Amino acid sequence: MRLVPLLLCTILTVPLLNGCQSLRLADNSLTPQRIAFEHSPAGCQGESCPLVNIDTLSFAEQPALNALIERSLLEMTVDGPGAPLPPSLQAYERNFLAEAQPGWSSYLQAKVREQHDGLLILELSSYLATGGAHGMPGRRFINYDRKLEKPLSLQDMLLPGQEDAFWKLAQDAHRRWLAAEKLDQDADYQKTWPFQETANVALTRGAVLLKYDVYSIAPYSSGHPELKIPYPQLNGVLKPQYFPGRG
Template sequence: MPTRPSIKSIATTAILAILLSLAGCDRGRESQSDSPENRPPIGKLKSKRETFERQASGCTEKEECASVSITREVFEQRPALNRVVLQQMIHQLQGNGEDQTSANSLEELADNFLAEAAKGHGESSARWQLTGEAKRFARRDDLLTVEINSYIYTGGAHGMPAIRWLNWDLAADEEVPLDQVIREGQENDFWGEARGAHRRWLDEQPGTNREFRETWPFRRSNNFRFDDQGLVLLYNVYALGPYVLGPVELTIPWKDLRGIVHEQYLPEEQ
């Protein structure tokens, strides 16, 4: 006759079955939470524009009032992207972080700026201005570029503009920095191509003699985007030349990027 299993062996088998079932459920939950189905949709991006405005209290003549005006594009189902854009905008609107009174919100930013404007009212007759705008600039497949503009005027001959290109991988739902685009071990070659783009730009500018080139040497920038011609590096005012030149863009052609940047960012060879 076959031997009946003992009560102890039956209990042990049951416990093992329960544990295996729970482990399977945990794996299922993990794979479900990481699955592409739970990520934001990649198709058409829906958004709305939000505007935040403040002006100095007690000021009756609007044209003479210190003011804050910020407009940003807010994307539906993209909280991580919206958070990073807002953080970058706040950073820029404080003079790229040079202000020691760092704000954590637009409201705090406006309060700090208008308080400083009130202190400086007697030093300058011109009204202080703080403006910013964030909007989608370009999209190549899953790579979205958001342009963040800022302008700070606190008296004097002119204000300080700044532009930041924020690149966002819509599939991974995360920012794409320049060092992630460049292949490992190709950094020196990349910056060599960037120097070549800088030399070409200098050759096209009138008045860029030897003195100019020594005064405004090449420097690196992690501010970039892709366009139909290649990878574009952006330099804000005073980076590669005097204020009058405005922002400078250096383009590294696609043909010079093959083998240097990851294939996923390159167009198909014609």
Template sequence: MQKRWLVGGLALATVMLAGCQSLGWSGDALRTEPVVKSVHEPDCEGDGCANVNAAYLRFPESPQLSDELERRLFGLASGLSDSPDGNAMGQARSFDAFADQVFAAARSARQDVPELPGFEADLRADIVADRDDLLVIELDGYLYSGGAHGLPLTSYMVISRDTQQVVDLDDMLLPGQRPAYEAALKRAHQRWLKSDQASGLSEMQWPFALSDNVAPLADGLAVKYQVYDLAPYAAGQPQLMIPYAELDGVLEARYLP
């Protein structure tokens, strides 16, 4: 009788597990699902209409992280323009609200310059690392508002699996170690100046600048800059790498490999 109950219990557990998997349950609090949205400016025809596209992620088990990712992703647009009510772009908390801001900015710009090309906003969020209980997401935006070229923007979002919280550079640094981080970043900048990407740059014209936009990747701590931060637009978005060997005693041990 005991063996019959054991077999029956195992069979029931197998059925329940299969059912959970069929519903997409995996037990991972940081499980992600893709979100893809695209919208054309309503009631607008021709080349001057605005378009908004987004391909990002949501956390089915963690709505607060989904909200935070959207806040950060749509916040990349803060420098695009001003909305008609005077509030800065990039304050939207949903795709629809963000698209409405872009469309309002496009309509306002066309009133001044009717032949202005259409605004474009393309946003993405992708996982670039999942290591040592850290999930690293890269948020990318490309925003075009009628100039000679669009504006690429990148921001990192680092999430601790232990706490399911977003962590920033200050959370990663040991107490009192920011000067050591800045010194390591300056050394990384000197190495970058010798790269092909920085070829021909004048350090006097494009001096070193600090950045807290960091991601703990497999090969080291990546520090991402926006265009014009360290170099002209043609040089793109520089990424400096700090080897973990230079960050021993600078970063908390759990952020080192």
């Protein structure tokens, strides 16, 4: 099933707000231009045709941010150790369709999750189906500090020496998640799917959000589990400027 219905073999450039492209709004947020296209091999017809669906963003006068988004999406296409990184999304699409078998598909998406306090929170998604019972989805966050003009690593977000404290809070969040899913008394489940750290951390308004890949802390059927750390718990752990309202 196609996840995003788009015009086949057509490039769309869709402004996301009132016809304005990449404008700074009254609240100083950015409005990106959406760039979306979906292609199948030339001349192929029918549901079994391989396809590539790419739905990404472009920000006016932000070449470094645009390059970061493209590179991050391309990194999500690498399906094995040592596999080369495609030079561009167009090259990835061309190579995938040249090698694809009937029924194969690849989806890549970048979207704005939130903007607040000088931060741009992007969520990237991927889905690769190359046979088997189901495809493999992926997720990634970019926390882009517009003042520093750079993506933030976890070390950038935390006060010095507080990484262990952060992961202890994440383990507490994991225990709350288990309780909410009624799995906190299931010893076999917890042994099979123990807590792990994740690189997918987002500074959302409501809480610091941790999102996990499938097969990490839960089976495929659970999708992408999300853990939340409330900001009050992060006093003395998170840098003050990254608390909502202080940036």
